[in-house]
Amino acid sequence: MPEEVARKPSRIQLRNRKRIMEAALEVFSQHGYRGATLDQIADAAGMSKPNLIYYFDGKEAIHVALLNRLMEDWLAPLHEMDPGGDPLDEILAYVRRKMEMSREFPRESRLFANEILQGAPRMGPHLERGLKPLFDEKAAVIADWVAEGRLAQIDPRQLLLSIWAITQHYADFDAQIRVLIPDEVAGWDAAFAHVEAMFRTMLTVSERSG
Structure with missing residues (x-):
């Protein structure tokens, strides 16, 4: 007899998973992974611990689900950097989007920061398979722009790290x-x-070097 096709989750199940994820984001961003408990997450979600465990096997499963979602959102603006666009416009648009994310999603930024500070025990594979190839790809694009004289002389990798450090500071140290x-x-x-002016000044090719 053929195996039954997995049923799609109901609206109630989807809504409850969303409640749990939202509650967990608040708890993890405040207490970190080690300090957070299932009881805290269940209380924040307004449900019993057994009900929570029906949807997720445990604290780590919830944390991994949040990190998976976060990586997709966090990498989206970098994916959007267009090699065919104007170099300065593309980088400044990326800077602005990162600032917007720090303003709109400070808890997500702190969740990411807490995971990295712990040595990325649950996020390591994502950094290797998701972030590293994209980081190398966009650094190569910026290097081409610099070589073409369309941006000031700058180390592309250090530029990206500086953008992250400065923009995410506004969320992590909110x-x-x-x-x-x-x-x-x-x-x-x-x-x-201020941040846009700083990077614009840093990246603009001076007339004397032209």
Whole structure:
């Protein structure tokens, strides 16, 4: 007798999985993987622990599901960098998108940072198979732009690392920034303008070198 085709999850199941993922994101971003517990996640999701375990085998399964989703979202803006576009426009668009992600998704950024600080025990394969090839590909594109004289002389790999370090700082150190710059709206406007101006100045080919 042929095996039964796996049933698609119902709307209720999809909704409950989404509730669990959202609750887990909040708990993991606050406490890290080691400090988070299934009880905390269940409480945040408003359901019992046995009900939660019906959807996920345990804490690690939830964490891995979140990381898988995060990697897709996190890499999307880098995928969008177009080798056929204007080099400065393409890189500045990437910088702006990374800033937007830090403003819109600070918990996701902290989840990623916590995983990396622990040595990426659950994310290592994604870094090797997903991030590394894309990083090398886009670094080569930037290197071509530099060689063509369309960007200032710069190390492409260090440029990408600097973009990540600066833009993600606004998410990972959100609590500190809120104290230092209490006006959130004005602070973000200033941050966008400052970061874009900094990279524009860094990457623009000077007339003297032309």
